[in-house]
Amino acid sequence: MILIINGSPNKNSKTLKLAKSFATKDYMIINAYEQLINSCDDCKFCETKDGCKFNDDMNNIYNIINEVDTLIISSPIYFGSLSDKTMSIINRFQTYFSKKYQRKESVPTIKNLILVSTQGSYRKEFFNGPLQTMFILSKVFSSTFSEHLLIPSADQGVALNDNHKEKIDKIKKEIN
Ligand SMILES: Cc1cc2nc3c(=O)[nH]c(=O)nc-3n(C[C@H](O)[C@H](O)[C@H](O)COP(=O)(O)O)c2cc1C
Numbered sequence: 001m002i003l004i005i006n007g008s009p010n011k012n013s014k015t016l017k018l019a020k021s022f023a024t025k026d027y028m029i030i031n032a033y034e035q036l037i038n039s040c041d042d043c044k045f046c047e048t049k050d051g052c053k054f055n056d057d058m059n060n061i062y063n064i065i066n067e068v069d070t071l072i073i074s075s076p077i078y079f080g081s082l083s084d085k086t087m088s089i090i091n092r093f094q095t096y097f098s099k100k101y102q103r104k105e106s107v108p109t110i111k112n113l114i115l116v117s118t119q120g121s122y123r124k125e126f127f128n129g130p131l132q133t134m135f136i137l138s139k140v141f142s143s144t145f146s147e148h149l150l151i152p153s154a155d156q157g158v159a160l161n162d163n164h165k166e167k168i169d170k171i172k173k174e175i176n
Contacts (some may be wrong), residue, residue, distance in 0.1 A: 007075030007086030077119035
């Protein structure tokens with residue numbers, strides 16, 4: 001199954017529209033701005049125990065993560081980062097990080113990891129932070145295919161060049 005985490009608050013999110021264009025098989029969307037999720041507060045619970053001390057909407061996301069082979073993070077760039085609600089979810093993946101690297105136990109594998117992001121500016125370096133975030137996620141989830149579609153200057157409309165179109169084809173082939 002494909003899980004799309006939609007990190008845009010916009011009803012007509014340009015980023016989500018792109019992310020949806022990848023998926024021809026079954027997919028599920030989690031709208032980050034509709035979730036009630038506590039911020040990870042580095043309490044260290046997961047350094048020694050399974051799960052998380054918080055009992056909130058992440059429970060559902062943790063259950064879904066067990067079933068997915070493709071995770072698409074779809075988020076606009078906010079101040080050079082993924083949106084805060086996207087990051088709230090990703091920070092709660094700390095439980096997997098601790099499990100794998102501190103407790104040396106196995107965590108779910110997510111074969112395909114895709115980042116889709118748009119931003120207003122032409123400055124491509126604003127995507128650098130999110131790319132690092134995706135790199136860490138690919139290690140945590142042992143992803144074997146990791147790709148990204150990043151569209152700058154999107155405020156006047158998303159213009160896809162040949163490189164973007166090639167990437168879309170490559171991603172579609174891999175995940176469906
Ligand atoms: C709070 C906020 C912060 C933003 N920060 C940036 C930024 O750092 N760089 C940039 O290029 N665009 C920035 N933008 C513009 C959005 O990234 C851009 O409009 C994006 O394409 C919106 O995507 P969506 O339609 O999927 O929500 C920001 C927008 C908001 C609301």
